[in-house]
Amino acid sequence: MPRPDTLAIHAPERLLAWALVLVCVALLFAQAPHGGAFYWSDSPRHALNGVFVMDMIKAMPIDDPTGYAYRYYAQYPALTILFYPPLFYAISAPFYAVLGVSHETALLVVAIHYLALGLGCWRLARYWLPAAPSLAFAVLVLWLPEVAFWGRQVMLEVPAFAFLVWSAVAVMAYLRGGPPRWLYLGAALLVLGMYTKISVAYMAVVYAALIAQRDGWEVLRNRHHWWVAGLSVVGLLPLAVLTLKFGQANLQSVTGVADAVASRASWQGWVWYLQQIPAQAGWPLTLLGLAGAIMAAWRRIPGLGFWWLGFAVGYLFFSSIDLKEARHSVFLLPSVVFFAVLCVHTVVPPRLGRWAHAALAMLVLATVGLTVWTRPVFYVQGYAQAAAEVARLAPRDSTVMFSGYRDGSFVFSMRAREDRRDLQVMRADKLLLGVAVRRELGVEQKGLTEAEIAEAINANGVHYVVMQPGFWIDLEAMQRFERVMASDQFEAVARIATPANHNAHETELVIYRNKGAVSPRRQSGDIELRIINRSISAQ
Structure with missing residues (x-):
């Protein structure tokens, strides 16, 4: 099988990818609660934080920005602007300015990130898979029960996910022989992802390991690697200050919380996220993903280090955090989907390609049906x-x-x-x-x-x-x-x-x-x- 990264992606495939992802996002958000019917307590706070950024820019309180923020909180006491990274709110502000302050405007900003996530998944999968399986991979990630549940609310998972996936696209371009600018771009997108949700930081370890695996000790002699590392650290200094100054609760969630469902000091804490995967991805994808991972390991299929390391490093990272919620580990699910798609694509002989496409289509329909019927987004009206x-x-x-x-x-x-x-x-x-x-x-x-x-x-x-x-x-x-x-x-x-x-x-x-x-x-x-x-x- 030719390496997909060496094949040109022609315009018809790009148009098909855009059309397919657009349709999926439109169908998903047609079902999203709106009109102030928020469910999760963080969701309206994320929406309000973006409004605050808009209001602050309009007011321009250069003489007393801190006092302005305090007064704003006193009037609207649901503001959490410094408790979370600020990028999503900065992106939301111009949309509020143009379209007005509403639940729908906030959802539109999330939907744009959702679109970017789908296109990024398609482009990332093309490094390993031909067009049809790559499109199936992207659609499956979009319709995963866990992703679709939280992604259709004003939450930070999907926006951070979009930055993470496109960061991986850029870094893979560098690893496949691209010029250093791809590494700079990948690092910049990962930093932006951290300014959306800090937990995507684990992917930096994956990138470093993949580059070291490719270059060996030469990795230390490449000045671009040092420049990327240095610029990333400098770029993250403001986020580190904000987290240390205002994010004590986030730090506490790492070290220990009184109401943890499974403490990291127990074996239950280290298998908890594994137990969530069937509900997060659905049993069809979970079983196929397991079969694909076993097949890939048995056949020693080369070039899959990104997927193995991405899941393993991420799993260790999230399991080491005491506060456990299923939504935190959505970034691990693409590995499950990839191995499921790889299993179908590899097991079916090339001469029966249509059957492979039909199997992937059935898998997509099963996942869509599972999400629609079992994981509607919750809402509370009134x-x-x-x-x-x-x-x-x-x-x-x-x-x-x-x-x-x-x-x-x-x-x-x-x-x-x-x-x-x-x-x-x-x-x-x-x-x-x-x-x-x-x-x-x-x-x-x-x-x-x-x-x-x-x-x-x-x-x-x-x-x-x-x-x-x-x-x-x-x-x-x-x-x-x-x-x-x-x-x-x-x-x-x-x-x-x-x-x-x-x-x-x-x-x-x-x-x-x-x-x-x-x-x-x-x-x-x-x-x-x-x-x-x-x-x-x-x-």
């Missing part, structure tokens, strides 16, 4: 409606208090109301509790009495409260809050259903009007940010 109702009712320059699990969804929906930029959102949990990133890692109850809670609500200029009934009522502080809402000082003026396609925490939101003596909104105050272990003063 938050945009609640924001719209509060925007209609609330007096100008007042505060809206929110109490509920999906505070990010409500805060983003409030910022999306361009007609009510005068309103400020206050989270009840910030008043009543001290939560370390998430409740499972610790919560402190501040001990305010019911009278003190009612007084604090008045003092902060709160005319309306949006509450999720039953939210954390196992805590005494939240029980007191609900009793305050049931007092004569407050009256329910609207009940908004929150329909969902999964077993969500909530079923409705209740909007209360404060009939008490409400003071003008405070112009300053201290806010505790346990996620970065500091308190800020917003004036």
Whole structure:
């Protein structure tokens, strides 16, 4: 079989790849929840961070950027701009500026990255496979249950994935005899991927090992290797500073978390991600991928070091992190898909090529069906409606208090109301509790009495409260809050259903009007940010 990297990729194949990936992305995102129906708590925060970048560029607070950020958080307390790498938010900002602030705009930015991911997968596979199997590989990666579930939300996995794949395309071009500029490009794209999601950093080890395998000790004599390494380190210094200064929770997730599903100190922690692969890729792909890996090892098929090392190094990296979630390891799944496609392509004799194509088509259809029927993207509706109702009712320059699990969804929906930029959102949990990133890692109850809670609500200029009934009522502080809402000082003026396609925490939101003596909104105050272990003063 001729080496695919030596064959020209003709225009018809490029057009077919673009058309096929575009259709897949369009079909995928036609099913994506929108209109503020966020599911995962990080998703509206990622969306809001991009809005903040746009707003900050428009405001140009050169004299006091830190104060501007603090004031912004005080108004929209779901901002996490420094907790995560900033590139996705910088890319999102111009889209918001042109298309407006909405859930749909944020999804469009993710969809563009999804398109880049699909095209990158096709181009990467062409180093080893002919056109048809490479196209199948790309489509399969796009429709993997785990990728499609998180990739159709405003999350960082797919954007980082896109940078990672194109980085691999460039580095493979260098490894296959291309000029050094490909290595510089590959390193630059990997750095950009890290500025999107730090965990893609493991691929640098893979690249270094592949280059060392090719060049031997000569790798140390090549000045381009030293330049690439040096420039990469310099480029990553700002990210390192941000992570050390504001990403303590991320660092803690590596060293140890109290609620880890499987500790890295146990054998369960080192097989946990293996156990997730059937659900992430589906059983057909998983079994074929295993068969393809065994076949490749048995036949000693050369030139597959990228796939072996990519999976092995990545698996060790993610398993060594104490916080385990299946979405973290989506970057390992292309290896599973590649070996599955390789198995079909290799086992079927060349004279029966049509049968191989038919088998790949069946595999694609099986994966698409599995994703559509078993892994729809979760959603919870009602938050945009609640924001719209509060925007209609609330007096100008007042505060809206929110109490509920999906505070990010409500805060983003409030910022999306361009007609009510005068309103400020206050989270009840910030008043009543001290939560370390998430409740499972610790919560402190501040001990305010019911009278003190009612007084604090008045003092902060709160005319309306949006509450999720039953939210954390196992805590005494939240029980007191609900009793305050049931007092004569407050009256329910609207009940908004929150329909969902999964077993969500909530079923409705209740909007209360404060009939008490409400003071003008405070112009300053201290806010505790346990996620970065500091308190800020917003004036």
